[in-house]
Amino acid sequence: DAGITQSPRHKVTETGTPVTLRCHQTENHRYMYWYRQDPGHGLRLIHYSYGVKDTDKGEVSDGYSVSRSKTEDFLLTLESATSSQTSVYFCAISESEVTGELFFGEGSRLTVL
Amino acid sequence: KNQVEQSPQSLIILEGKNCTLQCNYTVSPFSNLRWYKQDTGRGPVSLTIMTFSENTKSNGRYTATLDADTKQSSLHITASQLSDSASYICVVSRSSASKIIFGSGTRLSIRP
Numbered sequence: 045d046a047g048i049t050q051s052p053r054h055k056v057t058e059t060g061t062p063v064t065l066r067c068h069q070t071e072n073h074r075y076m077y078w079y080r081q082d083p084g085h086g087l088r089l090i091h092y093s094y095g096v097k098d099t100d101k102g103e104v105s106d107g108y109s110v111s112r113s114k115t116e117d118f119l120l121t122l123e124s125a126t127s128s129q130t131s132v133y134f135c136a137i138s139e140s141e142v143t144g145e146l147f148f149g150e151g152s153r154l155t156v157l
Numbered sequence: 158k159n160q161v162e163q164s165p166q167s168l169i170i171l172e173g174k175n176c177t178l179q180c181n182y183t184v185s186p187f188s189n190l191r192w193y194k195q196d197t198g199r200g201p202v203s204l205t206i207m208t209f210s211e212n213t214k215s216n217g218r219y220t221a222t223l224d225a226d227t228k229q230s231s232l233h234i235t236a237s238q239l240s241d242s243a244s245y246i247c248v249v250s251r252s253s254a255s256k257i258i259f260g261s262g263t264r265l266s267i268r269p
Contacts, residue, residue, distance in 0.1 A: 048200075086161070086246070086259035087201075134200055143189060143250070146257070148200030 047071050050135050050149040058157050063122040065152050067135030069115075075138040076118040077146070078102075078110060080131040087134065093118055094141065125156045159184045161249050161260035169266045174237055178263045180230040180247030188252035192221050192232045195244045195262070204232070204245075234265075242267045 047070030057063055067076060075094055079087040079102075089102030091110040099110050107129060109121045122129055133152045138144040161182045170176050182190070189208045193201035205214045205221040207230070214221050218241075220233045234241055247260040 084261065086261045088259075089257075136200075145191070145203050145206060146193075146201075146248075148202070150200050151198070 048135060048137055048147060048149040050133075050152045052152060053150065054153050056155045056157065057125055059126055060124050063125050063154065063156075065120040065133055065135075065154070067118045067120070067149060069118075069137050071137060071147070072115060073137040073139050073144075073147075074115075075141050075144070076112065077136040077138070078108075078118065078120045079134045079136060080104065081134060081151075082131050090120065090133075122154075125154075127156050130154060130156045159249075159251065159256065159258050161247055161258050163245075163247050163260040163263050165263060166261070167264040167266070169268060170237055172237055172239055172267050172269050175233065175235050176237060176265065177234075178232045178245050178247075178265070180232070180260055182228050182230070182247070182249045182258075182260075184228075184249040184251055184258055186252045187225065187228075188250040190221075190223055190230050190250075191248045192219070192230075193246040193248060195246060197243070201246055237267050239267050239269060241265060 049068045051066045077092040078090040081087050088104045090108050093099045093112040111119045135149040136146045164179045191206045192204045195201040207223045218235045223230045244262040244264050246262045250257050
Protein backbone atom coordinates (compact mmCIF):
# COMPACT_ATOMS: atom_id res chain seq x y z
CA ASP A 45 0.00 0.00 0.00
CA ALA A 46 1.13 3.51 -0.78
CA GLY A 47 2.25 5.41 2.29
CA ILE A 48 -0.52 7.94 2.77
CA THR A 49 -1.83 8.93 6.16
CA GLN A 50 -4.78 11.21 6.77
CA SER A 51 -5.54 12.82 10.11
CA PRO A 52 -7.84 13.06 11.83
CA ARG A 53 -9.86 10.13 10.50
CA HIS A 54 -13.02 11.36 12.18
CA LYS A 55 -13.97 14.80 13.40
CA VAL A 56 -17.15 16.43 14.64
CA THR A 57 -17.17 20.19 14.87
CA GLU A 58 -19.57 23.09 15.07
CA THR A 59 -20.52 25.59 12.41
CA GLY A 60 -18.13 28.51 12.25
CA THR A 61 -15.10 26.76 13.72
CA PRO A 62 -11.86 26.31 11.76
CA VAL A 63 -10.82 22.79 10.77
CA THR A 64 -7.56 21.49 9.34
CA LEU A 65 -7.13 18.08 7.76
CA ARG A 66 -3.66 16.72 7.19
CA CYS A 67 -2.35 14.42 4.49
CA HIS A 68 1.09 12.93 4.92
CA GLN A 69 2.88 10.81 2.28
CA THR A 70 6.09 8.82 2.38
CA GLU A 71 6.24 8.14 -1.40
CA ASN A 72 7.84 11.44 -2.46
CA HIS A 73 5.16 11.87 -5.16
CA ARG A 74 4.98 15.29 -6.73
CA TYR A 75 1.21 15.62 -7.00
CA MET A 76 -1.20 15.69 -4.09
CA TYR A 77 -4.96 16.16 -4.18
CA TRP A 78 -7.85 16.76 -1.85
CA TYR A 79 -11.23 15.37 -2.85
CA ARG A 80 -14.59 15.27 -1.16
CA GLN A 81 -17.04 12.43 -1.59
CA ASP A 82 -20.76 12.85 -1.04
CA PRO A 83 -23.69 10.49 -1.73
CA GLY A 84 -24.84 10.77 -5.34
CA HIS A 85 -21.67 12.52 -6.45
CA GLY A 86 -18.42 11.25 -7.76
CA LEU A 87 -15.24 12.31 -6.07
CA ARG A 88 -14.90 16.05 -6.55
CA LEU A 89 -11.61 17.87 -6.58
CA ILE A 90 -11.19 20.62 -4.00
CA HIS A 91 -7.56 21.65 -4.46
CA TYR A 92 -4.40 20.07 -5.72
CA SER A 93 -0.68 20.65 -5.49
CA TYR A 94 1.99 20.11 -8.13
CA GLY A 95 4.93 20.89 -5.89
CA VAL A 96 6.00 22.57 -2.68
CA LYS A 97 4.09 25.85 -2.38
CA ASP A 98 2.46 25.21 -5.77
CA THR A 99 -1.27 24.72 -5.51
CA ASP A 100 -4.35 25.28 -7.63
CA LYS A 101 -8.10 25.22 -7.25
CA GLY A 102 -10.38 22.37 -8.17
CA GLU A 103 -14.05 22.39 -9.04
CA VAL A 104 -15.36 22.84 -5.46
CA SER A 105 -12.74 25.06 -3.85
CA ASP A 106 -15.01 27.71 -2.28
CA GLY A 107 -14.63 27.72 1.51
CA TYR A 108 -11.39 25.73 1.44
CA SER A 109 -7.73 26.64 1.44
CA VAL A 110 -4.62 24.48 1.22
CA SER A 111 -0.95 24.66 1.96
CA ARG A 112 2.05 22.55 1.07
CA SER A 113 5.24 23.62 2.81
CA LYS A 114 6.92 20.22 2.46
CA THR A 115 6.76 17.54 -0.20
CA GLU A 116 5.22 15.08 2.21
CA ASP A 117 2.47 17.21 3.76
CA PHE A 118 -0.65 18.72 2.21
CA LEU A 119 -3.04 20.54 4.53
CA LEU A 120 -6.69 21.30 3.85
CA THR A 121 -8.24 24.09 5.92
CA LEU A 122 -11.85 25.05 6.36
CA GLU A 123 -11.59 28.58 7.75
CA SER A 124 -15.18 28.60 9.04
CA ALA A 125 -16.88 25.25 8.70
CA THR A 126 -20.45 25.05 7.42
CA SER A 127 -22.91 22.16 7.45
CA SER A 128 -22.55 21.84 3.66
CA GLN A 129 -18.94 20.83 4.26
CA THR A 130 -20.01 17.69 6.09
CA SER A 131 -18.42 15.04 3.92
CA VAL A 132 -15.74 12.41 3.60
CA TYR A 133 -12.46 13.91 2.48
CA PHE A 134 -9.87 11.91 0.60
CA CYS A 135 -6.27 12.78 -0.04
CA ALA A 136 -4.60 11.28 -3.10
CA ILE A 137 -1.08 11.29 -4.48
CA SER A 138 0.35 10.68 -7.93
CA GLU A 139 3.72 10.69 -9.67
CA SER A 140 2.25 12.05 -12.91
CA GLU A 141 -0.74 14.34 -13.23
CA VAL A 142 -2.31 12.56 -16.19
CA THR A 143 -0.76 9.15 -16.71
CA GLY A 144 0.07 8.35 -13.13
CA GLU A 145 -2.07 6.21 -10.93
CA LEU A 146 -3.85 7.88 -8.04
CA PHE A 147 -3.21 6.42 -4.59
CA PHE A 148 -5.79 7.36 -2.01
CA GLY A 149 -5.68 7.73 1.73
CA GLU A 150 -8.27 6.12 3.97
CA GLY A 151 -10.41 9.24 4.20
CA SER A 152 -11.36 11.74 6.89
CA ARG A 153 -15.01 11.87 7.88
CA LEU A 154 -16.00 15.40 8.90
CA THR A 155 -19.33 16.27 10.49
CA VAL A 156 -20.25 19.92 10.92
CA LEU A 157 -23.16 20.46 13.30
CA LYS B 158 -18.84 18.88 -21.43
CA ASN B 159 -16.45 16.29 -20.05
CA GLN B 160 -18.50 13.66 -18.26
CA VAL B 161 -18.30 10.08 -17.05
CA GLU B 162 -21.56 8.19 -16.64
CA GLN B 163 -21.80 4.82 -14.93
CA SER B 164 -24.56 2.27 -14.92
CA PRO B 165 -26.24 0.77 -13.12
CA GLN B 166 -26.12 2.91 -9.99
CA SER B 167 -26.47 -0.21 -7.87
CA LEU B 168 -26.55 -3.92 -8.46
CA ILE B 169 -27.27 -6.97 -6.32
CA ILE B 170 -26.17 -10.42 -7.44
CA LEU B 171 -25.73 -13.82 -5.87
CA GLU B 172 -22.32 -15.11 -4.92
CA GLY B 173 -20.70 -17.02 -7.75
CA LYS B 174 -22.53 -15.15 -10.50
CA ASN B 175 -20.90 -12.90 -13.09
CA CYS B 176 -21.73 -9.25 -13.65
CA THR B 177 -20.81 -6.37 -15.94
CA LEU B 178 -20.61 -2.71 -15.02
CA GLN B 179 -20.75 0.02 -17.65
CA CYS B 180 -18.98 3.33 -18.10
CA ASN B 181 -19.68 5.85 -20.86
CA TYR B 182 -17.59 8.96 -21.21
CA THR B 183 -17.47 12.14 -23.24
CA VAL B 184 -14.01 13.19 -22.12
CA SER B 185 -11.79 14.62 -24.81
CA PRO B 186 -8.96 14.46 -25.59
CA PHE B 187 -8.73 11.04 -24.00
CA SER B 188 -5.63 9.85 -22.18
CA ASN B 189 -6.55 6.82 -20.13
CA LEU B 190 -9.37 5.12 -18.27
CA ARG B 191 -9.11 3.46 -14.89
CA TRP B 192 -11.41 1.36 -12.78
CA TYR B 193 -11.18 1.68 -9.02
CA LYS B 194 -12.70 -0.44 -6.28
CA GLN B 195 -13.80 1.29 -3.09
CA ASP B 196 -14.69 -0.80 -0.07
CA THR B 197 -17.03 0.79 2.48
CA GLY B 198 -15.12 3.21 4.68
CA ARG B 199 -11.92 2.92 2.66
CA GLY B 200 -10.19 4.86 -0.07
CA PRO B 201 -10.46 3.77 -3.72
CA VAL B 202 -7.90 1.27 -4.99
CA SER B 203 -6.92 0.90 -8.65
CA LEU B 204 -7.98 -2.27 -10.49
CA THR B 205 -6.98 -1.55 -14.10
CA ILE B 206 -5.75 1.22 -16.33
CA MET B 207 -6.19 1.34 -20.12
CA THR B 208 -4.86 3.70 -22.73
CA PHE B 209 -6.30 4.46 -26.15
CA SER B 210 -4.65 1.49 -27.85
CA GLU B 211 -5.73 -1.12 -25.30
CA ASN B 212 -9.14 -2.75 -25.53
CA THR B 213 -8.91 -5.41 -22.83
CA LYS B 214 -7.09 -5.73 -19.55
CA SER B 215 -7.49 -8.28 -16.80
CA ASN B 216 -6.69 -8.32 -13.11
CA GLY B 217 -7.61 -11.70 -11.69
CA ARG B 218 -11.38 -12.10 -11.88
CA TYR B 219 -11.75 -8.52 -13.11
CA THR B 220 -11.67 -7.83 -16.86
CA ALA B 221 -12.00 -4.32 -18.23
CA THR B 222 -12.75 -3.50 -21.85
CA LEU B 223 -12.45 -0.24 -23.70
CA ASP B 224 -14.01 0.86 -26.98
CA ALA B 225 -12.41 4.22 -27.71
CA ASP B 226 -14.56 4.73 -30.80
CA THR B 227 -17.85 4.56 -28.92
CA LYS B 228 -16.28 5.90 -25.72
CA GLN B 229 -17.50 3.01 -23.64
CA SER B 230 -15.84 0.79 -21.07
CA SER B 231 -17.05 -2.16 -19.09
CA LEU B 232 -15.81 -4.02 -16.03
CA HIS B 233 -16.69 -7.70 -15.95
CA ILE B 234 -16.46 -9.61 -12.69
CA THR B 235 -16.32 -13.36 -12.94
CA ALA B 236 -17.45 -15.81 -10.26
CA SER B 237 -18.27 -13.07 -7.77
CA GLN B 238 -17.24 -13.35 -4.14
CA LEU B 239 -18.61 -11.67 -1.04
CA SER B 240 -15.45 -9.55 -0.93
CA ASP B 241 -16.41 -8.03 -4.29
CA SER B 242 -19.13 -6.05 -2.50
CA ALA B 243 -17.95 -2.47 -3.00
CA SER B 244 -18.37 0.60 -5.14
CA TYR B 245 -16.66 0.54 -8.52
CA ILE B 246 -15.58 3.87 -9.92
CA CYS B 247 -14.69 4.66 -13.53
CA VAL B 248 -12.11 7.43 -13.90
CA VAL B 249 -11.11 9.07 -17.17
CA SER B 250 -8.09 11.32 -17.68
CA ARG B 251 -7.72 13.98 -20.31
CA SER B 252 -4.44 14.41 -22.14
CA SER B 253 -4.69 18.17 -22.06
CA ALA B 254 -5.65 20.55 -19.28
CA SER B 255 -4.56 17.72 -17.01
CA LYS B 256 -7.96 16.84 -15.65
CA ILE B 257 -9.15 13.64 -14.01
CA ILE B 258 -12.90 13.02 -14.14
CA PHE B 259 -14.70 10.57 -11.87
CA GLY B 260 -17.91 8.71 -12.43
CA SER B 261 -20.41 8.48 -9.58
CA GLY B 262 -19.75 4.76 -9.19
CA THR B 263 -21.75 1.54 -9.17
CA ARG B 264 -22.58 0.07 -5.81
CA LEU B 265 -22.27 -3.73 -6.08
CA SER B 266 -23.66 -6.03 -3.40
CA ILE B 267 -22.94 -9.75 -3.42
CA ARG B 268 -25.45 -11.90 -1.57
CA PRO B 269 -24.57 -15.36 -0.24
